[in-house]
Amino acid sequence: MAKKAKIPSEVSNNADSPAKKRQRDAAAPDAPSPSSTSPVSRPKKRKREKAESAATTPRKNENPEGLQSPEIDSQDNHSKSQTKKKSASSADRSSPTTDAKDTGTKKSKKRRSLSPVESSTGTPSLKAGSEKSRSKILDVDEHDEHHSSTPKKKKKKRNTPKDAASPSSDEEDTNEKYHSRRSKNKEASDDTSTPSRKRKHQQTQGRKLEDDDPTTKHSKIMKKFEKSTKGNKPNEEDADQTNDSEKELDETTAVVAKGLEPLPQPQPAPEKGEKPTYSTMPNWITTPITKSPYEKKDDQLIDFSSLNLDKGIVSKLEKHGYKEATAVQATVIPLLINRAHRHYGDLCVSASTGSGKTLSYVLPMDQSLEREPLARLRGLIVVPTRELVKQARESFEACGSNLRIGTAVGNVALKDEQQKLIRWDQVYNPENYIANQQRAFTGSDWDNFDLLKYKDEVNRSSSSLSQYIQMPQPNVDVLITTPGRLVDHIRQTEGFSLRHLQWLVIDEADRLLNESFQEWVSVLMTELDKAKTVNLGGPVMDNIGHPLRSSSPRKVILSATLTNDITKLNSLRLDNPKLVAIGLEGAESTEVAKESEQFVLPLSLEEHYLPVDDGSEKPVHLMRLILQEINRTTWGSIATPAYKLETGNKHESSDEDTSSDDTSSSGSDTSDSDSDSESESESDSSSDATSSSGSSSGSSSDSSSDSSSDESESESESESDSSSEETSVDEPLVQSTKPSKVDTKSVLIFTKSTESAARLSLLLGLMNPSLKEKIGTIVKSNNSSSSRKTLKDYRAGKVKIIVATDRASRGIDLVDLGAVINYDIPTSITTYVHRIGRTARAGKTGHAWTLVEHREGLWFQKVIVKSQNVVRSGKVMKYTTAKKNTKAMRKEFSAALEKLEKAVKG
Numbered sequence: 001m002a003k004k005a006k007i008p009s010e011v012s013n014n015a016d017s018p019a020k021k022r023q024r025d026a027a028a029p030d031a032p033s034p035s036s037t038s039p040v041s042r043p044k045k046r047k048r049e050k051a052e053s054a055a056t057t058p059r060k061n062e063n064p065e066g067l068q069s070p071e072i073d074s075q076d077n078h079s080k081s082q083t084k085k086k087s088a089s090s091a092d093r094s095s096p097t098t099d100a101k102d103t104g105t106k107k108s109k110k111r112r113s114l115s116p117v118e119s120s121t122g123t124p125s126l127k128a129g130s131e132k133s134r135s136k137i138l139d140v141d142e143h144d145e146h147h148s149s150t151p152k153k154k155k156k157k158r159n160t161p162k163d164a165a166s167p168s169s170d171e172e173d174t175n176e177k178y179h180s181r182r183s184k185n186k187e188a189s190d191d192t193s194t195p196s197r198k199r200k201h202q203q204t205q206g207r208k209l210e211d212d213d214p215t216t217k218h219s220k221i222m223k224k225f226e227k228s229t230k231g232n233k234p235n236e237e238d239a240d241q242t243n244d245s246e247k248e249l250d251e252t253t254a255v256v257a258k259g260l261e262p263l264p265q266p267q268p269a270p271e272k273g274e275k276p277t278y279s280t281m282p283n284w285i286t287t288p289i290t291k292s293p294y295e296k297k298d299d300q301l302i303d304f305s306s307l308n309l310d311k312g313i314v315s316k317l318e319k320h321g322y323k324e325a326t327a328v329q330a331t332v333i334p335l336l337i338n339r340a341h342r343h344y345g346d347l348c349v350s351a352s353t354g355s356g357k358t359l360s361y362v363l364p365m366d367q368s369l370e371r372e373p374l375a376r377l378r379g380l381i382v383v384p385t386r387e388l389v390k391q392a393r394e395s396f397e398a399c400g401s402n403l404r405i406g407t408a409v410g411n412v413a414l415k416d417e418q419q420k421l422i423r424w425d426q427v428y429n430p431e432n433y434i435a436n437q438q439r440a441f442t443g444s445d446w447d448n449f450d451l452l453k454y455k456d457e458v459n460r461s462s463s464s465l466s467q468y469i470q471m472p473q474p475n476v477d478v479l480i481t482t483p484g485r486l487v488d489h490i491r492q493t494e495g496f497s498l499r500h501l502q503w504l505v506i507d508e509a510d511r512l513l514n515e516s517f518q519e520w521v522s523v524l525m526t527e528l529d530k531a532k533t534v535n536l537g538g539p540v541m542d543n544i545g546h547p548l549r550s551s552s553p554r555k556v557i558l559s560a561t562l563t564n565d566i567t568k569l570n571s572l573r574l575d576n577p578k579l580v581a582i583g584l585e586g587a588e589s590t591e592v593a594k595e596s597e598q599f600v601l602p603l604s605l606e607e608h609y610l611p612v613d614d615g616s617e618k619p620v621h622l623m624r625l626i627l628q629e630i631n632r633t634t635w636g637s638i639a640t641p642a643y644k645l646e647t648g649n650k651h652e653s654s655d656e657d658t659s660s661d662d663t664s665s666s667g668s669d670t671s672d673s674d675s676d677s678e679s680e681s682e683s684d685s686s687s688d689a690t691s692s693s694g695s696s697s698g699s700s701s702d703s704s705s706d707s708s709s710d711e712s713e714s715e716s717e718s719e720s721d722s723s724s725e726e727t728s729v730d731e732p733l734v735q736s737t738k739p740s741k742v743d744t745k746s747v748l749i750f751t752k753s754t755e756s757a758a759r760l761s762l763l764l765g766l767m768n769p770s771l772k773e774k775i776g777t778i779v780k781s782n783n784s785s786s787s788r789k790t791l792k793d794y795r796a797g798k799v800k801i802i803v804a805t806d807r808a809s810r811g812i813d814l815v816d817l818g819a820v821i822n823y824d825i826p827t828s829i830t831t832y833v834h835r836i837g838r839t840a841r842a843g844k845t846g847h848a849w850t851l852v853e854h855r856e857g858l859w860f861q862k863v864i865v866k867s868q869n870v871v872r873s874g875k876v877m878k879y880t881t882a883k884k885n886t887k888a889m890r891k892e893f894s895a896a897l898e899k900l901e902k903a904v905k906g
């Protein structure tokens with residue numbers, strides 16, 4: 001049998017016998033060859049290899065009939081094999097023409113039409129078939145294995161080997177093929193010779209044995225897999241080619257589509273911003289001690305007496321009208337005085353303007369620093385301006401302090417200040433006394449020789465006792481100073497030492513830390529380091545091995561807009577710091593909110609903004625605002641002729657009688673149209689001409705001062721360039737309302753520079769001569785007497801309107817100031833907060849107006865009105881004057897401008 005089995009394969013190699021021909025025909029051209037590495041028979045293997053090689057040859061050459069079939073042509077390349085089987089069987093059934101042509105290839109077609117599944121399904125018809133046909137079918141079955149052309153089909157067979165034994169997976173297909181096969185097998189059996197059939201049967205039997213062997217099966221599967229991957233390669237190349245051609249097509253399309261509008265795309269889904277779960281800030285900043293500023297509203301009034309303050313201090317405070325502590329005082333004082341609630345470390349305090357921060361550090365200092373026979377510098381308070389120096393000193397006086405309070409500001413000669421601050425003590429020191437007596441002048445002494453200093457030295461030594469030396473010491477317990485003058489004293493004042501310092505207070509800290517002031521922070525810190533090395537116990541303590549070293553002073557850092565710039569705060573070398581934030585209780589406490597600076601505005605403040613178009617008539621708007629909204633019961637008659645004309649003289653009642661304010665106000669509203677038309681009819685052409693020229697010159701005169709702005713006076717941090725953004729402020733930011741009448745003694749008007757302030761004060765006086773004596777200025781100038789005179793006159797009730805620069809925006813406490821007007825828009829939210837904080841102080845009502853030009857509208861809305869950093873009790877209201885500026889008022893303005901021009905030019 002084995003010998004016999006070998007013969008056909010050898011013959012097949014020679015490609016001569018009909019059997020070989022049949023086998024070759026049976027190999028589907030596009031079907032990958034199945035595995036032929038049968039361990040049973042080598043000839044069979046060769047035969048299969050042959051079939052494989054046949055499978056790799058193009059189908060066209062082998063089976064051109066098949067390609068000619070229209071059915072095959074119409075099929076997709078991927079399903080060629082299957083289609084071919086179908087087409088062959090259908091052609092057999094329905095196309096006699098094809099049958100006639102296909103006589104030579106009928107067997108191969110028949111074989112192809114049978115699937116391996118079918119061969120083993122064991123359908124009743126097949127089982128009932130003759131032995132001949134059965135062997136034929138099995139033979140075909142083997143070839144069909146070779147012909148399973150599509151990877152899909154192969155995969156199916158590989159993955160589900162059980163399918164071979166199970167019923168057909170596709171019954172329809174199987175039935176069709178089965179009938180087709182039956183008829184063809186019948187034909188074939190007629191043509192086939194008996195020995196050939198026998199051989200076939202033997203081969204089939206042998207293969208059946210092979211198939212039962214799992215190793216053979218496995219190797220077959222592997223072979224099929226390799227074939228299939230080989231067979232797929234050309235497809236990948238084809239795919240690449242297709243991609244290339246698609247790219248070319250795309251490029252062509254891109255050229256054609258140039259200039260076309262892109263199709264509207266849907267908005268990308270908004271990404272949910274994840275809230276950070278961590279903070280980059282130190283813990284003491286993110287977890288402040290918060291307190292509501294509205295404590296008074298909750299009837300939780302805290303008496304000073306309950307704060308463990310000395311009775312003497314409490315009674316002095318009561319005499320000054322301070323009975324209850326404000327929220328910041330009630331929180332900070334217990335943390336600073338030597339009782340149960342004391343915080344052992346430094347304190348940072350953030351509380352709104354006018355909340356009483358000054359007393360919150362003055363009272364603990366005064367209580368802890370008792371008066372000693374000889375003054376030692378134990379407290380140092382640094383503030384940015386000399387006005388604040390004066391205010392802090394007044395706070396010590398208010399609580400009846402008996403401490404020696406010294407002030408150091410730049411307006412006094414340094415030498416004079418030194419004489420006041422330093423005293424010369426006589427200290428017993430025979431060694432140094434003798435050394436001083438014997439000391440001879442050296443070359444360097446002559447280089448730095450100061451005759452006046454030498455004269456003072458001689459005078460002091462002549463009056464001193466024998467064996468005593470003169471030692472300079474600060475002669476104050478507390479020094480209140482500006483940073484620049486502090487540096488002067490540290491560097492130049494003999495005997496100025498911080499070695500006894502117990503308190504270091506920095507008020508308006510954000511401003512002081514933002515500006516250099518002769519590198520005051522580093523100079524101060526170096527001096528404090530130096531003080532620590534001094535042995536306070538003297539030689540006696542040194543000799544017994546216990547030198548007394550001074551400890552670091554307690555630091556209290558305060559501001560209404562305290563910076564959370566950790567680098568700046570770190571420069572102060574805070575020790576175990578704690579943050580107190582008044583007004584942030586209940587405010588959003590996300591990590592982000594904690595990290596951003598939060599500014600709390602006074603509860604009793606009403607904010608408004610006033611649109612002034614392009615700003616060319618700002619002085620007229622300002623004048624109308626003053627005349628219309630300020631309740632000037634103590635101002636006397638100040639209405640201008642034009643305003644009188646406009647209001648029909650009803651305005652005067654407001655000057656004399658407060659109760660008739662509302663009528664006068666509404667009266668002015670209703671009489672506007674009359675007066676307006678009157679004034680227009682009177683001086684239409686002339687006033688127009690003058691007003692336009694006046695307006696433009698007014699505008700230019702106002703803006704011309706920009707370049708010469710007083711840098712040192714304006715807040716250093718400018719958050720935005722308002723002029724770069726143009727928008728209309730006609731669009732209401734919030735509901736327009738009429739503010740409650742301002743019952744005030746005075747108004748503070750902020751301008752952007754010293755020059756602007758000077759010009760505006762002159763212009764207002766020229767526009768309204770009755771105001772002339774009531775206007776003062778607070779600006780930075782070489783001669784500070786004008787500012788001091790203004791403050792003095794203000795306190796005396798002579799000055800009602802103060803025109804100022806940002807010099808007056810920080811800390812200055814103008815008693816009973818009812819309104820702040822931002823004539824020029826502030827440069828930052830910080831400046832805004834401090835400016836308007838001059839009113840509505842200590843719980844009193846106050847109003848703030850801001851004149852907003854067109855181009856400043858967007859910035860104002862974004863930075864001031866909708867700022868997330870500002871905590872305010874109300875909203876910023878839009879204020880619209882009852883009437884547009886009338887021609888009569890414009891005329892007054894133009895005339896004033898002309899006079900101003902003459903005055904300036906001389």
Ligand SMILES: Nc1ncnc2c1ncn2[C@@H]1O[C@H](COP(=O)(O)OP(=O)(O)OP(=O)(O)O)[C@@H](O)[C@H]1O
Pocket residue numbers: 321322323324325326329351352353354355356357358359559560810811812813837841842
């Ligand atoms: N307990 C109190 N009762 C009544 N008035 C007070 C009290 N404490 C302070 N004041 C008054 O409140 C006003 C504002 O005080 P202070 O100047 O200390 O505020 P501030 O918080 O330092 O303001 P700014 O931040 O603007 O400097 C002052 O006129 C002061 O006399």
